Amino acid sequence: MQYNKMNFTVGLFMLSLLLLLLAFIFFLLEEKGTFEKRYNYHFTTQSAESFSVGMPLKFSGFKIGVIDDISLLEDGSVLITFSVRKTNAKWLSQGSVLLLIKPLLGAAHINLYSALDSPPLQDGEAIPIHISDNINDLIVKLQPVVSKSLNVLNSVDKITTDLADENSNLKQILKNLNIFSERLANDKSLLTSVTGDKTSTQNVIKSLNETTLILKDVKKITSDISEITKTLKQDIINPSSSTIKEMHIIMKDIKNKLQTLDATVKAVGGYDKDLVELKKQISTGLQKSNQIMDKVDAIMQNENNSKVELP
Amino acid sequence: MKYILLLSLILLSGCSLKTAPNQWQYKSANAFSSYTKNFLSDNQILAENDLNRAIEHAKKSADLTQLATIYLGECALNISVGIDDTCDKYKNIQELMHNKELDAYHSLLNKSLAKSDIQHLPQQYQEFALALLDKNFSKADKHILSITKETSRLLCASLIKNSLEKNTKKSIIETASYNGYKKAVLFWLKETLKDASSPHEMENIEKKISILESEL
Structure with missing residues (x-):
């Protein structure tokens, strides 16, 4: 009796589950618009190029319909049929225009432009289309x-x-x-013509001569300084330089060693973190395996005893 | 509507998965039961894991009875295979509760049993405890063979191991061998070694011990 009751309960549960599942699928399909009526419209164009079945029809950036069929007419033109869902049919009105957009990047699509105050377009009516070719437009503009x-x-x-x-x-x-500058350099009278006075010209020449003498003295002083620095170089700078060079080599060596040490320290630090992480993972694994073992114990021992049994 | 449907679906699917809230108690008891078998079978690593799990689950409750029972059980199993154990873990938490049954069992393990404790012992130990209290080891020995629970029999035998008759020891070894309780088998083989009447018997027992203790 109890077995029958259990059978009935399980059956009822399965039936409810099935019904709920069917209802769920129905609502899902209804929400997707599978059972909704579709409105068909068409337009003609000279070429089917750039059109394809399944191509989206957009209004204000939203997809409201798709091209369902493309067929060639007797006069050589192309008849293209598209459909929209009942809820989207309101966007198509008298005076609506379609515009085929062929962007530089991305797939071509059709845009719908409508005057929303106009009366709605009836099912099966035609609608004009214009083609906007972005690539050709760009070439014309350029x-x-x-x-x-x-x-x-x-x-x-x-x-x-x-x-x-x-x-x-x-x-x-x-x-x-060029000719003028040459004359200015060689001809005294030209200098006079620039200064406007012969005495001034003489003074300029005298100053130039004195400058030459001063420059000679300066040259002598600098050669003396050069001699002194040569001695300094031999006695002090050269030995100091070699010591500094050696120091530089030692410092470089120390730097290299420190860099190696730094890398080692960092690596050790990394291993430390890895080990902690590994330990955590092992602990988690153990916990999980313990949970499985609990379940295995419960199944294997087939016991429903909550009290520990003493030997 | 669709949200109600979804909710119903989840509830209907989940209604058959209800579990008892005191799962820790069931898990702890199961783990200890597994520990008992693995310990006696000398599966050391598994036994350790079982005991840890049993303790871990028992420590999920403020009621320490389950934990105390585990500690006492561990101590009893140790004694039953000849390991000296003074049940220190149990003693540490004994004062936090006043459980007459556990206290009586503890008294049996450390052989400090009083007459008033006997009524609080599990049924299978009561007559054995009476004989023990009267120091009537022969009666106690006979009573051991009438205990049906193997682990209880092992425990009682180990409590009077020095006064146990040779045949009883043999019977204990047979029981332990039949159940695959390697630890108990080895312990009792070593005990029978003391009673060996001839060098040949001694040699046989030693050989058995050596075979059982060798790896593969």
Whole structure:
């Protein structure tokens, strides 16, 4: 009797589970719009290029429909049929326009532009389409820019050719400047013409002579200093330099050793962390295996005793 | 509606998975039962793990009776295979509870039993304890053979091991051998070695011990 009751309960449970599962699947499909009525519309175009079955139809960035069928008509044009769900049919109205977008990057899609105040479009009606080819538009826009750039480059080329010519005005000016500077350097009367006074010219020449003498003295002093520094180099700088070089080698060696030590210390630190992590993982593994063993004990021993049995 | 359906689905699926809230007690008892078998069978590592699990589960409750029973059980098993144990773990927590049954059992283990304790002992020990109290070892010896629980028989035998008759020892070895209780077998083989009447018998027993103790 009790066995029958248990059978009935299990059966009831399974039946409820099945019903719930079916209801769940039904709601899921309903939410996806499987049972909802679809509205069909069409448009004609000269070429089926860029169109494909399953291509999305977007409104304000949202996908509201897809192309269902593409067929070739007797006059050579292409008839394209698309459908939208009942809830999205409201977006298609009299005066709505489709625009095929072919972006530089990404897949082509159709955009819907609608005047929402207009009466809604009936099921099966036609709708006009325009094609926006982003790549060709870009090329058309770039053409005037390219031709202007070519003009500019031609002008630059002409200017540089003129400047390179031996008889060009710029070359003549540079030659004249050269002749003038030579005369200024050699001819006293030219200097007078710059200063405007002969006495001043004499003074300038005298100053220049004195400067020459001073420079000679400076040269002698510097040669003396050079001698002194040579002695310094031999007696002090060279030995010090070699000591510093040795010190540098030693320091370099110490630095290398410290770097190696640092790496070792870091590695040891890393192992330490690894070990802690490993220990944690082993502990977790043990805990898990203990839990399994508890369950195995419960099954194997087939006991329902909660009290420890003493020997 | 769909949320109610989902919730019902989860509830219906989960309703058959209910477990008792005192799972720790069941797990602890099961682990100790496994410990008893593994300990006597000389599966040292498994036994250690079982005991640790039993203690770990028992320590999940403030009621220390389960833990005290485990400590006492561990002590009893040690004594039953000839290991000296003064039940220190039990003594440490004994004062935190006043359990007459456990105290009586502890008295039996350290042979300090009083007449008033006997009624609190498990049924299978009561007559043996009476004989022990009267120092009637022959009666106690006979009574050991009538104990049906193997572990209890091993414990009683070890408590009077020096006064045990040769046949009783033989019977104990047979019981332990039949159950695969290697630890008890080795202990009692070593005990029978003391009673060996001839060098040949002694040699045989030693050979058995050596075989059992050798690896593979």
